[in-house]
Amino acid sequence: MRKRSIKNTRVNTEVQRAVGSIIRGGIKDPRVAPWTSVVAAEVAPDLKTCKIYISVLGDQEAQTETMKGLKSAEGYIRKELAAQLNLRNTPELTFVLDQSIEYGVNMSRKIDEITEKERLARREIEEEADEE
Structure with missing residues (x-):
């Protein structure tokens, strides 16, 4: 699958939508700020890795705490993502703070x-x- 193909764009959109709903509804970690949104998702063409761009509305402390909370919930988010999306491989997630x-x-x-x-x-x- 090429990086800019239609299939890759669809996968990116679906991963972004699914991770956003998982963060909003599934994570109970108090470190994750309530105003956390998924700005974009970039899934590698081989579906092995994925960068999730996160935006947190709040001060610097809220941003760092949210990133720590998401890092600790990475396994849970990946498991839920595998349950929601039917992909050959469930990608390893990397969270990137997008300001x-x-x-x-x-x-x-x-x-x-x-x-x-x-x-x-x-x-x-x-x-x-x-x-x-």
């Missing part, structure tokens, strides 16, 4: 702050022009 959602939220917040400052500056200029 793109957090980065996007921070950028959006900064844009909102700049927009608010510009709006206030315009209002002050208009008020000064009205006074003259």
Whole structure:
């Protein structure tokens, strides 16, 4: 199976969906933050390994604790994944912290702050022009 084939894309999507539902509903570890989401999954063409990109909304401590909790639950997640998906091989899972959602939220917040400052500056200029 080639890396960019349609079959590989489908497998990636199904693994992402299944791991997301397992994390939301199956893991009882208190270290795993409630705002944990699966951003992407990359299954190797030979179905032996899989990188799961995880995004955690929270501070640095919540992110590290969530990654520790997911690492300890790796066997359980793999077993549940094998039960949900009919694959020839169940891939070894590797969790990677993806901070793109957090980065996007921070950028959006900064844009909102700049927009608010510009709006206030315009209002002050208009008020000064009205006074003259």
